[in-house]
Amino acid sequence: MLSLQHVTFSCDDPGRVSEFWAALLGYGRAAAGSSWLATDPRGEDVTLLFNKMAKSETIEVPIHLDINVPDREAALDRVLQLGGSLVETKSYKIGELGDSTTIMRDPEGNGFCLEDPPNTERAHIWNITFACAKPRELGRFWALALGWPDVDIDESIFQKFRDAGVGEPDISGFHLVRASNGSRPRFYFHRREKSRPESYPMHLGFATDDREAEIERLVQAGASVVETKQGTNLTFTILRDPEGNPFCVG
Amino acid sequence: MLQLLNITFSCSDPERLAGFWATLLDYEGAPAGDSWIATDPRGEGARLRFNRMEKSETIEVPIHIDVNVPDREAELDRILQLGGQLVETKSHSIGDLSETWTVMRDPEGNGFCIQSPPNTPPHRYIGNVTFSCAEPRQLAAFWTEALGWPDEEIDQGFLQQLRDAGVAERDLSSLHAIRPPNGGRPRFLFQRREKSRPESYPIHLDFRTDDREAEVERLERAGAAVVETKEGQNLTFTILRDPDGNPFCVG
Numbered sequence: 217m218l219s220l221q222h223v224t225f226s227c228d229d230p231g232r233v234s235e236f237w238a239a240l241l242g243y244g245r246a247a248a249g250s251s252w253l254a255t256d257p258r259g260e261d262v263t264l265l266f267n268k269m270a271k272s273e274t275i276e277v278p279i280h281l282d283i284n285v286p287d288r289e290a291a292l293d294r295v296l297q298l299g300g301s302l303v304e305t306k307s308y309k310i311g312e313l314g315d316s317t318t319i320m321r322d323p324e325g326n327g328f329c330l331e332d333p334p335n336t337e338r339a340h341i342w343n344i345t346f347a348c349a350k351p352r353e354l355g356r357f358w359a360l361a362l363g364w365p366d367v368d369i370d371e372s373i374f375q376k377f378r379d380a381g382v383g384e385p386d387i388s389g390f391h392l393v394r395a396s397n398g399s400r401p402r403f404y405f406h407r408r409e410k411s412r413p414e415s416y417p418m419h420l421g422f423a424t425d426d427r428e429a430e431i432e433r434l435v436q437a438g439a440s441v442v443e444t445k446q447g448t449n450l451t452f453t454i455l456r457d458p459e460g461n462p463f464c465v466g
Numbered sequence: 467m468l469q470l471l472n473i474t475f476s477c478s479d480p481e482r483l484a485g486f487w488a489t490l491l492d493y494e495g496a497p498a499g500d501s502w503i504a505t506d507p508r509g510e511g512a513r514l515r516f517n518r519m520e521k522s523e524t525i526e527v528p529i530h531i532d533v534n535v536p537d538r539e540a541e542l543d544r545i546l547q548l549g550g551q552l553v554e555t556k557s558h559s560i561g562d563l564s565e566t567w568t569v570m571r572d573p574e575g576n577g578f579c580i581q582s583p584p585n586t587p588p589h590r591y592i593g594n595v596t597f598s599c600a601e602p603r604q605l606a607a608f609w610t611e612a613l614g615w616p617d618e619e620i621d622q623g624f625l626q627q628l629r630d631a632g633v634a635e636r637d638l639s640s641l642h643a644i645r646p647p648n649g650g651r652p653r654f655l656f657q658r659r660e661k662s663r664p665e666s667y668p669i670h671l672d673f674r675t676d677d678r679e680a681e682v683e684r685l686e687r688a689g690a691a692v693v694e695t696k697e698g699q700n701l702t703f704t705i706l707r708d709p710d711g712n713p714f715c716v717g
Contacts, residue, residue, distance in 0.1 A: 275600060276660035292632075301634035307557040321634060349525060381542075383551035383571065409526035409660045 217363035218422035218430065218465060220401075222253075222265040223281065223344065226417050227324055230266035236298050236323050237264055240283070240291075241339050261340050262401055265421065272413030278461055279418050281328045282317075282343035282404065288332040291339065292318050295330070299323040311380025313373075326417055341401045344420070347410035348459045355391035355405045357458050360437050361422075362403075364393050412460065421464045427453060430465060467614040468673035468681065468716065470652075472503075472515035473531065473595065476668050477574050480516035486548055486573050487514055491533065491590050511591050512652055515672065522664030528712055529669045531578045532567075532594035532655070538582040541590070542568050545580070549573040561631030563624075576668055594643070594655040595671065599710045602642035602656035608709050609654055611688045612673075615644045663711065672715045678704060681716060 227233045234252035238245040243254040243264070254264040285291040292302065303319035318330040331342070348354045359366040369391060377387050385407065394402040424430040431441060431453050438458040445452055452466035477483045481495075484502035488495035491511065493504040504514040535541040542552065553569035567581035581593070599605045610617050625638055640658035645651075675681040682692060682704050689709040696703055703717035 274660075275658055296632040300632075301637070302560065302632035303637055304558045304560045307559075309555040309557075310552065321637075325634070325636065381546040381550075381552035382554075385575075386551070386553050386571075407525055409524075409662050411660050 218361050218424050218434075220262055220362070220420060221423040221466070222263050222421040223341070224265040224267060224419050224421050224464070225324075225326065226269035226271040226415060226419075227266050228268070229324070230268050232299075233322060233324050233326075234264070234266040236300065237266075239298050240295065241341070260400070270415045271417040272411075272415045274411035274413050274417060276347055276408065276410045277327050277418070278347055278410040278412070278416060279420070280326070280345050281341050281401075281418075282345055283328060283330050283339055284336045284342040285330055285332050285339045286336045288316070288318055288330050291330050291332070292320070295320050303327065310382060311376055313376055313380075324417075343402050343404040345404045345406065346459075346461065347408035348405050349407065350459070351391035351405035351407055352388060354457065354459050355393050355403070357438050358403050358405075359393040361434055361439075361457075362393070362395070364403075365396050366393070416462055419462050419464065421452075421466065424465055427451065427465055431455065434465070468612050468675055468685075470512055470613075470671060471674045471717070472513050472672040473592070474515040474517060474670050474672050474715075475574075475576065476519035476521040476666060476670075477516050478518065479574070480518050482549075483572060483574055484514070484516045486550065487516075489548055490545060490550075491592065506591075508589075510651065512595075520666045521668040522662075522666045524662035524664050524668065526598060526659065526661045527577050527668060528598055528661040528663070529667070529671075530576070530596050531592055531652075531669075532596055533578060533580050533590060534586050534593040535580050535582055535590045536586055536588050538566070538568055538580055541580050542570070545570055553577065560633060561627055563627060563631075574668075592652045594653050596655040596657060597710070597712065598659035598661035599656055600658065601639075602658055603639055605708065605710050606642040606644050606654070606656045608689050609656075610644050612685055612690075612708075613644070613646075613654075615654075616647055618643055618645060667713055670713050670715065672703075672717065674717055678702065678716055682706065685716070 225233055230252045234245045234254050238254040244257050245252055245254040250268050252266040301321045305318040307316040319327060321327055346354060356366055374387050389407040391405045392402060434455060439455045442454040442456060450466050452464050454462060454464055456462050475483060480502040484495040484504050488504040493506055495502055495504045500518055502516040551571045553571060555568040557566040567579045569577060569579055571577055597605060628638055642656045643653050645653040685706060690706045693705040693707060701717050703715050705713055705715055707713050
């Protein structure tokens with residue numbers, strides 16, 4: 217099985233971007249060669265890695281982070297003070313269901329979302345969100361890769377959508393997978409056209425006990441291997457998921 | 467110059483789709499050979515044409531229509547009764563600015579928006595033809611030249627409001643509109659949005675012109691690419707693509 221080790225940002229200025237994210241999430245940070253790491257001092261939430269690496273410009277990012285905060289309006293101001301920028305606050309409503317999200321950018325233009333559901337005590341990464349063509353199928357791949365349960369969305373939500381006049385394919389326009397112990401982050405998939413950049417601004421890094429066996433298993437599940445690289449301390453393989461999103465297994 | 471002749475839908479059932487849109491917009495539908503046409507009896511709105519033609523599946527449509535209506539909530543229910551579907555009602559706000567619209571689909575799945583902006587006339591009409599594109603200003607510049615429509619400068623006060631709310635420079639250029647000089651409709655609206663690039667577009671625009679060959683040459687110089695020229699029974703027309711790859715016809 218894979219376990220999520222890092223969310224990795226490709227940056228022009230790893231120090232600057234790591235400073236932004238560490239301040240936003242209450243993480244500590246440390247240099248690691250020319251990269252920076254930002255880690256949760258409570259040991260609860262996922263570590264962020266900031267590499268100096270090329271990235272392509274995107275219109276719609278293929279992968280982004282959804283951050284939960286106690287107070288969305290206060291967090292908006294905080295993000296602006298830290299050097300981020302605002303895209304817009306969006307609300308959606310489908311029949312009785314509704315939600316509000318503020319879309320922002322970090323200092324290097326990476327889009328992310330802020331939400332403030334009830335009982336949120338501190339800022340944390342809640343979802344890693346994939347824009348994709350087939351949410352259900354891609355969700356199933358990642359559940360298998362991570363050893364997470366492959367659970368369907370609650371049918372009563374679909375019924376609420378239907379009652380409000382939503383048809384296919386919009387009813388199946390999203391999917392969600394999470395660890396059985398409820399730990400964060402969740403992986404969220406929504407049907408959305410995305411940019412297909414040469415170099416992704418963000419990708420996921422995973423650890424595993426037996427890299428070679430794991431890669432065989434992932435390829436059988438629909439991933440494809442790009443290449444295996446030998447680092448000084450670590451050998452890792454770059455793969456793509458069934459919709460082309462790159463990820464690393466070390 | 468080009469003049470907008472039709473907004474053309476590729477569909478599997480032209481009569482059914484023409485009926486939906488004619489009822490929605492208070493237009494009149496009529497068959498035209500194998501196709502159907504829906505026209506505004508007031509003589510104001512753009513004509514719609516429904517051709518039985520292949521179309522590819524899309525996630526984000528490259529071109530869609532924004533319909534302005536007097537009462538968005540009432541219209542939502544009416545459209546569901548006509549056989550349309552709801553995607554979602556969306557609001558966005560940036561600082562003090564805010565807007566609400568409802569995204570829907572027609573019976574063949576084409577996404578469109580309904581909205582009730584302030585001072586909407588008491589009837590339904592097509593407010594915008596909206597293009598998803600990488601660089602709204604650049605694509606708008608091409609269509610300004612193609613149509614001879616003046617470039618509509620965005621109000622500096624409005625941009626300053628966005629800046630004050632914390633919007634970065636790149637996002638300030640994510641929207642651009644051009645409109646006919648006489649205040650006619652529809653506007654062409656360009657938004658920075660990733661779009662599907664289907665083999666066969668579900669919606670495209672047809673234009674007429676006085677001198678097709680000269681016009682095609684002029685459009686090529688402005689950045690369009692010719693796909694092919696077709697000889698119909700009564701009409702010769704050329705299929706082109708705009709600089710962003712959106713197909714359109716000039717007859």
